[in-house]
Amino acid sequence: MWEDYEIGYLDRDLVPLIALLNRDRDIYTTSSCSGRIVVVDGAVPWVREEADVIFKSHTPVAWSDIEFIYKTPPHRGYWLVVTGPILHFSTTSIKKAVSLLKKARIAGFKHSGIMHISTTRGVFVELVTGVYMTQLIKTRNLDVVSQHDIVEVLALFNRALIEGKQRLQRLYEVFENNLPESPDLEVERELSSRRVEIALRKPIEVFYEICGDLCREFLRT
Amino acid sequence: MWEDYEIGYLDRDLVPLIALLNRDRDIYTTSSCSGRIVVVDGAVPWVREEADVIFKSHTPVAWSDIEFIYKTPPHRGYWLVVTGPILHFSTTSIKKAVSLLKKARIAGFKHSGIMHISTTRGVFVELVTGVYMTQLIKTRNLDVVSQHDIVEVLALFNRALIEGKQRLQRLYEVFENNLPESPDLEVERELSSRRVEIALRKPIEVFYEICGDLCREFLRT
Numbered sequence: 001m002w003e004d005y006e007i008g009y010l011d012r013d014l015v016p017l018i019a020l021l022n023r024d025r026d027i028y029t030t031s032s033c034s035g036r037i038v039v040v041d042g043a044v045p046w047v048r049e050e051a052d053v054i055f056k057s058h059t060p061v062a063w064s065d066i067e068f069i070y071k072t073p074p075h076r077g078y079w080l081v082v083t084g085p086i087l088h089f090s091t092t093s094i095k096k097a098v099s100l101l102k103k104a105r106i107a108g109f110k111h112s113g114i115m116h117i118s119t120t121r122g123v124f125v126e127l128v129t130g131v132y133m134t135q136l137i138k139t140r141n142l143d144v145v146s147q148h149d150i151v152e153v154l155a156l157f158n159r160a161l162i163e164g165k166q167r168l169q170r171l172y173e174v175f176e177n178n179l180p181e182s183p184d185l186e187v188e189r190e191l192s193s194r195r196v197e198i199a200l201r202k203p204i205e206v207f208y209e210i211c212g213d214l215c216r217e218f219l220r221t
Numbered sequence: 222m223w224e225d226y227e228i229g230y231l232d233r234d235l236v237p238l239i240a241l242l243n244r245d246r247d248i249y250t251t252s253s254c255s256g257r258i259v260v261v262d263g264a265v266p267w268v269r270e271e272a273d274v275i276f277k278s279h280t281p282v283a284w285s286d287i288e289f290i291y292k293t294p295p296h297r298g299y300w301l302v303v304t305g306p307i308l309h310f311s312t313t314s315i316k317k318a319v320s321l322l323k324k325a326r327i328a329g330f331k332h333s334g335i336m337h338i339s340t341t342r343g344v345f346v347e348l349v350t351g352v353y354m355t356q357l358i359k360t361r362n363l364d365v366v367s368q369h370d371i372v373e374v375l376a377l378f379n380r381a382l383i384e385g386k387q388r389l390q391r392l393y394e395v396f397e398n399n400l401p402e403s404p405d406l407e408v409e410r411e412l413s414s415r416r417v418e419i420a421l422r423k424p425i426e427v428f429y430e431i432c433g434d435l436c437r438e439f440l441r442t
Contacts, residue, residue, distance in 0.1 A: 044381060046351040077377075079354075094315065098338050113334020113347060117319050126334060130267040133300075133355045136377065142370055149365050153357060156298075160265060 011036075011058045012198065013165065013207040017087070017172050019199035023187050024180035026092040028122075034203070035085040035131070035164035037061050037157055039069060045079035045134040054078075059211045060158035063151050069137060070147055077139040082157045084131030084164030085109075085171075090122040096181075097123040103178065107170040127171070131164040133157070162215075169204035232257075232279045233419065234386065234428040238308070238393050240420035244408050245401035247313040249343075255424070256306040256352070256385035258282050258378055260290060266300035266355040275299075280432045281379040284372050290358060291368055298360045303378045305352030305385030306330075306392075311343040317402075318344040324399065328391040348392070352385040354378070383436075390425035 011034040021027045036058045042051025052075075055066055069078045087109075091097050097114050104112045109127045116124040135153055137145045145153055191199055198206060208215060231239065232255040242248045257279045263272025273296075276287055290299045308330075312318050318335050325333045330348040337345040356374055358366045366374055412420055419427060429436060 044377070044384075045354050094338065101336070111332075111347075111349075113336045115334045116322070117315065126332075128332075132353065133266050134353075136356055136374060139373065142373060144366055144370050144374060149363055152360065152363060153365060156265070156357065163265075 012210050013058070013168070013203050014085075015196075015198045016201055016203050016206065017168065017175070019187075019191065019196070020172065020175055020179055021087075021089055023184055023191070025182045025184040026096055027089050027179075028091070029087070029089040032087045032089075033083070033085060034058055034168055034207070035083060035161055037080065037082045037161055039066055039137075040079045040081055041074045041076060042079065043076045045081050045136075051076075059207075060161060060215050061154055063154060066150075066154075070143070073140055074138060075140075078137045080135045080137055080153065080157060082131070082133055082160045082164075084129035084160075085127075085168045087127040087171075088125070090124050092122050094123055097125050100125065100175075101127075103174045104171060107174045108167040109171060129164060129167050131160055131167065133160060165204060165207045168207075169202060172203050233431050234279070234389070234424050235306075236417075236419045237422055237424050237427065238389065238396070240408075240412065240417070241393065241396055241400055242308075242310055244405055244412070246403045246405040247317055248310050248400075249312075250308070250310040253308045253310075254304070254306060255279055255389055255428070256304060256382055258301065258303045258382055260287055260358075261300045261302055262295045262297055263300065264297045266302050266357075272297075280428070281382060281436050282375055284375060287371075287375075291364070294361055295359060296361075299358045301356045301358055301374065301378060303352070303354055303381045303385075305350035305381075306348075306389045308348040308392075309346070311345050313343050315344055318346050321346065321396075322348075324395045325392060328395045329388040330392060350385060350388050352381055352388065354381060386425060386428045389428075390423060393424050 014032055014034040018029050018032065021029050036056055037060075038053050038057075039055035040051050041054050044051070057065065066080075091100070094114070094117065101112050101114070104127045109129050111130055112125070112127040114123055115126050118124075135145060135157070137143075137150065235253055235255040239250050239253065242250050257277055258281075259274050259278075260276035261272050262275050265272070278286065287301075312321070315335070315338070322333050322335070325348045330350050332351055333346070333348040335344055336347050339345075356366060356378070358371065
């Protein structure tokens with residue numbers, strides 16, 4: 001986790017929750033995302049072999065950030081996509097997984113579930129919200145959403161992104177009351193020796209910080 | 222299931238798969254959907270308290286079917302949404318659930334998982350694909366997608382719907398090789414006494430049948 005964090009691979013607003021989960025000896029997080037807006041060039045917006053992510057942001061997006069899509073034609077089609085937070089972790093027991101799932105559902109992660117169970121790698125859990133929407137912006141032949149209207153569409157997508165961040169905060173609050181059940185002493189030592197202040201803050205605070213002026217302005221409206 | 226089917230509540234193209242699953246003594250299906258296109262009136266397209274489904278179709282949608290959205294302003298905003306198939310069932314053992322999950326993933330149901338485990342109601346499984354997209358068509362103030370462009374957008378949504386139906390067919394093929402593991406004799410008796418021919422056909426065949434001319438025309442292009 002620290003390696004990911006230091007090379008900037010881990011979203012900063014995920015750090016408090018990821019740290020909290022890993023402080024439990026029976027939980028081990030893997031790839032996760034705090035929620036993001038992307039532009040995909042593809043025939044369909046669900047990413048797979050033939051679709052490329054050409055823009056990505058974990059904070060609200062300004063019109064000027066994606067203006068370039070009106071200057072270059074897509075290979076297939078430009079899609080704006082907003083995705084709520086997604087967390088992945090393995091845990092040692094089914095009982096623990098089920099208990100965490102129940103809590104996550106309360107926090108608005110309604111599509112969460114156990115994805116795999118293996119004797120070697122434990123119980124693999126995915127926590128995911130229903131916060132997800134897409135908008136086809138243009139195809140090779142057609143501007144589906146005009147440069148004038150994209151501002152209104154972006155405002156909706158930014159609002160959905162923030163809704164996702166708020167659920168991340170709620171998840172943190174629900175888990176904070178219950179974890180760590182059995183502290184992982186090595187992680188606790190690591191956390192205090194590195195004095196990782198970010199790990200002790202609330203996800204939404206970190207988000208507001210990285211979000212900057214645009215976000216504050218946005219939240220006022 | 223038969224009650225649901227007879228009152229038209231169960232999508233016809235789901236019947237073969239639902240019948241196949243229930244023929245296994247250890248599997249009990251609940252609410253499921255073969256994939257659909259809807260129009261939602263809401264601030265966001267994920268359905269909840271403050272959003273209404275105002276149009277719904279389990280087969281491809283023609284422009285004339287949804288022309289009405291340009292004649293009546295929305296309360297909040299009209300969203301076109303396509304969702305791939307979703308299956309829900311309970312099973313008696315975790316081992317069985319995990320084995321079915323693995324098979325479902327091969328068939329393209331990549332976001333599937335165990336949602337709950339309870340001693341009384343067993344292991345509750347959701348099988349779901351990543352086939353999902355939305356398009357904001359108009360708000361109270363703005364036609365985001367023009368009447369001219371909606372035809373191209375609909376074509377993409379119809380294609381995604383069919384992609385979902387194809388995955389349903391693949392799921393049927395994968396399960397057909399493995400189920401029923403332990404036949405439920407009552408269901409088997411019921412199936413043969415009612416001579417429900419539809420339960421013996423392939424999902425994609427039933428889909429083509431209910432889909433009609435539009436679908437055939439669509440598949441030619």
